[in-house]
Amino acid sequence: MQLHLDDDQSIFVDTTRRYLADTSDIATIRALAETERGFDADWWARGAELGWTSLLAPERMGGGGVSDDAVSDLALIAFERGRLIAPGPFASVNAVVAALATSDAHDDLLARLIAGTSVATLAASERGVRWPGPGVTTSLSTVGDAVEITGEKITVESAAVAEAFVVLAAGPEGDRLVVVPADADGVEIAPRRSPDLVRRFADVTFRDVRIGRDAVLELERSDLERVLDIATVLQLAETVGVLDRVLEFTIEWASDRYSFGRPLSSYQELKHRFADMTLWLEASKATVTEAAAAVTKQPEQAGQYVSAAASYVHEHGPELVQDCVQMHGGIGVTWEHDIHLYLRRVTLNSLTCGTVADHRERLASMILEGAGR
Amino acid sequence: MSTTVSHDIDRVPDAAELERYRAEAREWLAENMPPLDPRADPNQQTKEHVKDLARRLHSGGYSGICFPREVGGAGLTRSHHRVFCEEAADYELPIYLGTPGLSIIAPPIMEFGTEQQREHVAAMLRGERLFVQMMSEPTGGSDMAGALTRAERDGDVWVLNGSKIWSSGASRADWGLVLVRTDWSVPKHRGLSMLLLDLSLPGVTVNTIKMVDGSEEFCEEFFDDVQVPHECILGEPNDGWTVANRLLFHERQSVGGGSPYHFNRPKSARSSARGSDLVGIVGRNGREADPVARQLIGEAHANELVGRQLISRVSDAVASGVLPPIAGSLLRLNTGVTAMRRGSIALGLAGTEGATWEDGDDADHPADQFILRQASCIGGGTTEMQRNLISERLLGMPREPAADKDRPFNEVRRSRREENTR
Numbered sequence: 001m002q003l004h005l006d007d008d009q010s011i012f013v014d015t016t017r018r019y020l021a022d023t024s025d026i027a028t029i030r031a032l033a034e035t036e037r038g039f040d041a042d043w044w045a046r047g048a049e050l051g052w053t054s055l056l057a058p059e060r061m062g063g064g065g066v067s068d069d070a071v072s073d074l075a076l077i078a079f080e081r082g083r084l085i086a087p088g089p090f091a092s093v094n095a096v097v098a099a100l101a102t103s104d105a106h107d108d109l110l111a112r113l114i115a116g117t118s119v120a121t122l123a124a125s126e127r128g129v130r131w132p133g134p135g136v137t138t139s140l141s142t143v144g145d146a147v148e149i150t151g152e153k154i155t156v157e158s159a160a161v162a163e164a165f166v167v168l169a170a171g172p173e174g175d176r177l178v179v180v181p182a183d184a185d186g187v188e189i190a191p192r193r194s195p196d197l198v199r200r201f202a203d204v205t206f207r208d209v210r211i212g213r214d215a216v217l218e219l220e221r222s223d224l225e226r227v228l229d230i231a232t233v234l235q236l237a238e239t240v241g242v243l244d245r246v247l248e249f250t251i252e253w254a255s256d257r258y259s260f261g262r263p264l265s266s267y268q269e270l271k272h273r274f275a276d277m278t279l280w281l282e283a284s285k286a287t288v289t290e291a292a293a294a295v296t297k298q299p300e301q302a303g304q305y306v307s308a309a310a311s312y313v314h315e316h317g318p319e320l321v322q323d324c325v326q327m328h329g330g331i332g333v334t335w336e337h338d339i340h341l342y343l344r345r346v347t348l349n350s351l352t353c354g355t356v357a358d359h360r361e362r363l364a365s366m367i368l369e370g371a372g373r
Numbered sequence: 374m375s376t377t378v379s380h381d382i383d384r385v386p387d388a389a390e391l392e393r394y395r396a397e398a399r400e401w402l403a404e405n406m407p408p409l410d411p412r413a414d415p416n417q418q419t420k421e422h423v424k425d426l427a428r429r430l431h432s433g434g435y436s437g438i439c440f441p442r443e444v445g446g447a448g449l450t451r452s453h454h455r456v457f458c459e460e461a462a463d464y465e466l467p468i469y470l471g472t473p474g475l476s477i478i479a480p481p482i483m484e485f486g487t488e489q490q491r492e493h494v495a496a497m498l499r500g501e502r503l504f505v506q507m508m509s510e511p512t513g514g515s516d517m518a519g520a521l522t523r524a525e526r527d528g529d530v531w532v533l534n535g536s537k538i539w540s541s542g543a544s545r546a547d548w549g550l551v552l553v554r555t556d557w558s559v560p561k562h563r564g565l566s567m568l569l570l571d572l573s574l575p576g577v578t579v580n581t582i583k584m585v586d587g588s589e590e591f592c593e594e595f596f597d598d599v600q601v602p603h604e605c606i607l608g609e610p611n612d613g614w615t616v617a618n619r620l621l622f623h624e625r626q627s628v629g630g631g632s633p634y635h636f637n638r639p640k641s642a643r644s645s646a647r648g649s650d651l652v653g654i655v656g657r658n659g660r661e662a663d664p665v666a667r668q669l670i671g672e673a674h675a676n677e678l679v680g681r682q683l684i685s686r687v688s689d690a691v692a693s694g695v696l697p698p699i700a701g702s703l704l705r706l707n708t709g710v711t712a713m714r715r716g717s718i719a720l721g722l723a724g725t726e727g728a729t730w731e732d733g734d735d736a737d738h739p740a741d742q743f744i745l746r747q748a749s750c751i752g753g754g755t756t757e758m759q760r761n762l763i764s765e766r767l768l769g770m771p772r773e774p775a776a777d778k779d780r781p782f783n784e785v786r787r788s789r790r791e792e793n794t795r
């Protein structure tokens with residue numbers, strides 16, 4: 001996705017690419033669809049050994065990028081994952097690692113996330129609230145030496161297997177992220193279905209959940225948005241990987257398949273649509289690459305860059321895949337053809353870290369009210 | 374591509390060098406250039422005004438930032454050019470010198486021109502000579518290689534006859550670059566030549582054409598037995614298509630926003646430069662809290678930002694050989710579709726309040742600008758032609774069937790009327 005990789009990045013990406021090619025082909029994805037958790041725990045742990053979850057951890061715990069920009073390094077991995085629609089809560093776990101890295105109260109959990117022996121995911125979205133807030137209604141209050149969380153979160157990834165959640169809640173001094181163990185009293189997990197066959201989601205209700213004060217990460221709104229932006233941009237990079245693969249095999253298909261004695265790719269109507277899709281893909285690569293870099297290199301611009309990328313990619317991404325379905329004809333809407341697996345991933349990603357509308361609203365608030373500065 | 378210049382315009386200078394350059398440019402601009410009137414239409418700049426602005430830039434060393442020193446340029450890089458354009462956002466610039474002169478016409482002169490012909494570029498940079506591009510003809514612009522304007526050799530001169538059309542700003546220009554047919558007995562691409570034409574020569578007539586916004590930017594030219602000296606052929610006779618191809622490459626870069634030779638203003642939803650100020654419209658209509666208006670503002674802003682990011686990426690990819698030069702078509706396609714969408718967004722934001730305005734109020738009115746919207750998808754090669762180029766040359770899909778392929782040009786049919794009478 002990035003145009004120029006240094007040697008370390010190339011090795012880093014190649015290793016993951018080879019690992020995914022060996023372990024995560026489409027037949028495997030289809031088989032995983034039948035399993036409860038959607039990904040294999042050992043497979044995830046071996047991925048973690050390749051650096052999938054450690055780059056955003058603090059240096060004292062072995063964290064740090066392959067290059068000087070760990071978020072961009074991870075975006076490269078996300079892109080490769082997207083090309084193979086690999087399972088696992090990649091974006092969410094990395095955002096949680098970035099959140100936990102701001103405190104030293106959760107080093108044990110962090111160590112397990114880095115090792116890949118455990119997962120913890122974001123619980124940020126709520127019904128009726130635009131990503132990334134403000135306006136969440138899940139409340140955080142102080143009760144003696146402890147804090148109490150009450151509220152309902154939606155689209156929490158891998159909730160059934162997560163050890164903990166990082167919950168976005170409204171406290172007396174503003175929104176905060178709070179680390180809540182999944183087995184705490186008052187945490188209820190209600191599994192949901194999504195279009196994706198291998199990623200798993202649930203609604204999670206927190207009813208008067210009481211936990212220690214050090215569960216609250218002392219991040220102001222702008223730092224907290226950085227965590228959510230990391231989740232968003234990694235998910236975007238994954239989407240771009242999906243688009244890259246789908247366009248690639250659809251162009252191949254259009255060259256191989258003939259109608260009226262000539263290839264589909266010789267019809268101008270179709271050629272022009274392929275040209276538009278090529279533009280969307282190239283622009284998506286451009287904007288997601290810059291958004292990922294901005295998180296580290298231009299933090300004041302990051303929110304704007306991430307939301308512009310999300311607005312663009314989520315507008316054009318699902319349309320690109322749908323148009324590729326159209327180019328396939330009847331086979332494109334069968335269970336047997338793989339294209340729906342890709343469409344499922346792109347559709348899901350366009351809904352879970354803010355929608356097109358959410359990100360446009362966020363841009364408008366930056367432009368019209370100077371929010372996020 | 375950096376083949377047109379002798380220095381490396383893609384070199385990436387270090388941050389300190391650029392910041393120094395930025396500071397100097399800022400100071401120089403404040404002292405030497407007139408501030409921009411955001412309402413002024415750059416197309417309305419008169420010939421003298423364009424030349425005056427160009428002379429000022431030249432005196433500061435800013436008229437040809439990426440041109441080599443031997444023609445009077447500064448011999449610097451794309452990054453310097455970008456920094457200068459950012460700093461110059463609120464100043465008047467000689468827009469017509471930049472496009473088509475420096476960004477579209479000068480590069481092929483640098484590439485194919487004799488030493489004497491390169492003097493044209495030096496004269497442009499000094500603000501002494503303005504050029505116009507004369508490619509399109511009444512019978513067709515997309516099929517540019519189907520030109521019917523003819524030049525016939527007569528000793529030391531070429532005798533020019535025919536007509537060109539849609540040439541932007543020809544009434545302001547001193548010279549033109551003209552694509553002409555010099556051999557009719559070979560297939561179309563092989564019988565063309567490129568001429569450097571002094572518009573003051575006897576037999577050249579330039580008329581303006583009124584456009585839908587009332588401006589007279591468009592022109593048409595008629596050539597009646599114009600005697601053009603032989604040394605005005607750019608490149609080899611009958612090899613004009615090679616020159617034209619490079620010209621088209623630079624035109625796509627220029628119109629797509631990726632050219633390092635034209636004066637490119639950064640745009641945003643807040644943009645004060647011409648091209649509706651969307652935030653201003655929302656404010657005037659009191660729609661800051663309207664969710665629909667906010668969505669449109671967010672969309673327009675994302676599109677502008679993504680457009681700039683696409684320009685950096687594709688320019689970098691082409692410079693480093695990751696993508697072939699034809700990828701410039703992606704930029705030109707994107708500016709077309711983005712401008713189109715922006716025109717519609719502006720119209721939507723302007724709403725009923727924008728349907729009318731006071732007599733004499735010559736601010737930008739989205740409803741009025743909407744009338745000219747498609748120009749951005751036609752000028753500089755239509756968006757359909759870009760889609761042909763992208764699918765055929767970037768993706769390698771089969772070419773469109775062409776009835777004129779490999780046929781001597783004098784046997785090719787050029788209209789339905791001809792089809793019926795043969």
Ligand SMILES: Cc1cc2nc3c(=O)[nH]c(=O)nc-3n(C[C@H](O)[C@H](O)[C@H](O)COP(=O)(O)OP(=O)(O)OC[C@H]3O[C@@H](n4cnc5c(N)ncnc54)[C@H](O)[C@@H]3O)c2cc1C
Nearest residue numbers: 506507508509513514515539540541748751752753755757
């Ligand atoms: C603002 C502006 C500035 C301009 N400035 C200049 C200038 O300075 N110098 C100059 O020489 N010209 C200039 N032009 C002319 C411009 O280059 C032509 O208008 C353009 O190339 C289209 O040519 P045409 O008008 O003859 O339309 P045509 O070529 O007749 O095209 C008509 C329609 O058919 C479509 N079409 C044609 N062929 C194909 C095909 N093979 N596949 C699919 N669709 C096709 C076109 O996209 C278009 O929609 C300018 C135009 C504009 C709008």
